[in-house]
Amino acid sequence: MTKKIIEKELKKKIKTKLDYYGLCPVCKESWDGGDIPKDIRKHYNKPYKWSKLAGIETREKYDFVSQWQCPFCKTKWDRWTEEIVESKEAKKQNVR
Ligand SMILES: [Zn+2]
Numbered sequence: 001m002t003k004k005i006i007e008k009e010l011k012k013k014i015k016t017k018l019d020y021y022g023l024c025p026v027c028k029e030s031w032d033g034g035d036i037p038k039d040i041r042k043h044y045n046k047p048y049k050w051s052k053l054a055g056i057e058t059r060e061k062y063d064f065v066s067q068w069q070c071p072f073c074k075t076k077w078d079r080w081t082e083e084i085v086e087s088k089e090a091k092k093q094n095v096r
Pocket of ligand 1: 024025026027028029070071072073074075
């Protein structure tokens, strides 16, 4: 298989709907950052939880979050397509 095909297959395998409060599909660490305190919940959406996923702004392109990054394995996802845009960890797992 060529490198391109491998990467495509890998993306397909890993692409799932991201659960911002669930487990990282790459490194399986939990992104659950705990419950948002009741008194400030009105500013947030359900399920009122903090997520450990980090929002990344690409300022040259947009002035808002366009990617999510796992704080544990540093994998990055596109905010809209939820496809992996960069992952050393996913590539490593593919080698095994
Ligand atoms: Zn991860």
